[in-house]
Amino acid sequence: MQSTSDRILKRMNELKLQHKDIVAVTGASKGTVTNWISGANTPTGSRLIALADALKTTPDWLITGKESQQQQSLNIENPVNIRLTGKTLRVIPVLDFVQAGAWKDVVYDGLNPKGETYTSYIGSDEHAVFSLEVDGYSMSPDFQPGDEIVVDAALAPKPGSLVIAQEVQHGIAMTTFKKYRVIGINEHGVEIIELVPLNPDYPTYNSTQIDISIIGVVVEHHRSLKY
Structure with a gap:
């Protein structure tokens, strides 16, 4: 009689999934996934759901081996176009508005963030990751006023990157959000x-005309949907 670990390994082999794929999808540690596969532990809760989704099956089948009507349809063709990420959210500071248009004064004083938000993004330095709120229409329609963007100041921009840039005008730091x-x-x-x-209705800035420095690269885009 097959065990839960047998069924996990069976589906991994069928889908050609590796140990690291299960770690990435479920957010479990490497040791925990090893224990699932060996039968030392059995997945539960949200990780069981994430594991079942990754294996294109159901939690019931993984635990009991009983094939439901849902499982039968999944065996034929998986119609689901979403999946749990298995990623962990963490708090990052919201520093200020960033102007998607003209240059804008930096209000952040370096000590007191405007607020807090969440991200699942993990960079090389967690202290270099922060959020800004878009203000203006130069990056529309992709980015609208009120959208949140997550910025990694530890990344170097590449051609085509979306960046937060800074210029100092009369001793005042000014920022803008543009494509690099x-x-x-x-x-x-x-x-x-x-x-x-x-948005082609807004001007392009050139480093031969003004002194530009890059603060960071935009790595995530958060938008609230209308309801």
């Missing part, structure tokens, strides 16, 4: 860049 474009190399070997809006 490399257009050449100057005589010192430094990249000449443009900050390009997604």
Whole structure:
């Protein structure tokens, strides 16, 4: 008689899933997944649901081996177009609004965030990850006022990256949100860049005309849907 661990291994083999795939989907540790496969432990709760989803089956089948009508349909073709991520949310600071349009004063004083939000993003330095709220229409229709973006200040921009950039005007730091474009190399070997809006009705900024520094790269986009 097959055990839960037998069924897990059977589905992994059928779907050509590796140990690391199960770790990534369920959020469980490598040792925990090893125990599931060996039969030392049995998955429960949300991790059982995430595991069943990854294995294109049902929690009932994994635990009991009984095939429901839902499982029969999954064996023929999996119609589900969503899955649990298995990722853990953590708190990050909301620093300020960022202007998707003209340059805007930085209000953040370096000590007191505007608020808090959540992300599942994990970068190389968790302290370099923060959130901003979009204000303006230069990055529309993809980004609208009120949308939250998650920024990783530890990442270096690549051509095509969406970035938060800064310029100092009369001793005041100004920021903007744009697409990063490399257009050449100057005589010192430094990249000449443009900050390009997604909305063509707004201006492009060029590093030969103003002094631009990149604060960070946008890695996530959070939007509330109308209801």
